[in-house]
Amino acid sequence: MANKISRKLKKAEKAVTAASKVLSKAEKKRDAVLARDAKHDAKRRAKRDARGARPASAPRAAVAKRAAGKPASTSATKPASAAKSAPAAKPAAATPAFGADATVADLREAAKANEISGYSRMTKSQLLEALA
Numbered sequence: 001m002a003n004k005i006s007r008k009l010k011k012a013e014k015a016v017t018a019a020s021k022v023l024s025k026a027e028k029k030r031d032a033v034l035a036r037d038a039k040h041d042a043k044r045r046a047k048r049d050a051r052g053a054r055p056a057s058a059p060r061a062a063v064a065k066r067a068a069g070k071p072a073s074t075s076a077t078k079p080a081s082a083a084k085s086a087p088a089a090k091p092a093a094a095t096p097a098f099g100a101d102a103t104v105a106d107l108r109e110a111a112k113a114n115e116i117s118g119y120s121r122m123t124k125s126q127l128l129e130a131l132a
Contacts, residue, residue, distance in 0.1 A: 052103060098128055107131065
């Protein structure tokens with residue numbers, strides 16, 4: 001009887017050893033994937049920072065600048081007769097002259113400020129032409 005129990009115990013120990021080996025392999029694989037993903041993310045962040053894109057944690061200064069530069073709505077202060085007439089034309093935003101050294105991000109921001117439709121799909125040369 002004791003012999004039978006010792007055989008079952010050895011069999012169970014082998015099963016545990018095999019399971020721990022499988023688990024160890026899975027943990028190593030997981031660690032390798034996590035390391036690869038971290039390396040990939042670091043490369044992406046470095047590229048983004050090299051392009052001059054703002055980091056995800058930085059405040060949206062461009063949005064604040066645009067909001068500060070927008071004129072206040074004058075619809076509440078218009079007399080009744082002016083409200084019935086054709087809407088006033090929007091003043092053209094002053095566009096700085098962009099050269100070849102301007103980034104696509106800067107050009108898109110200016111195109112957005114000038115309300116140019118389809119600016120997000122335009123190439124750099126198309127943006128320069130549209131802003132000229």
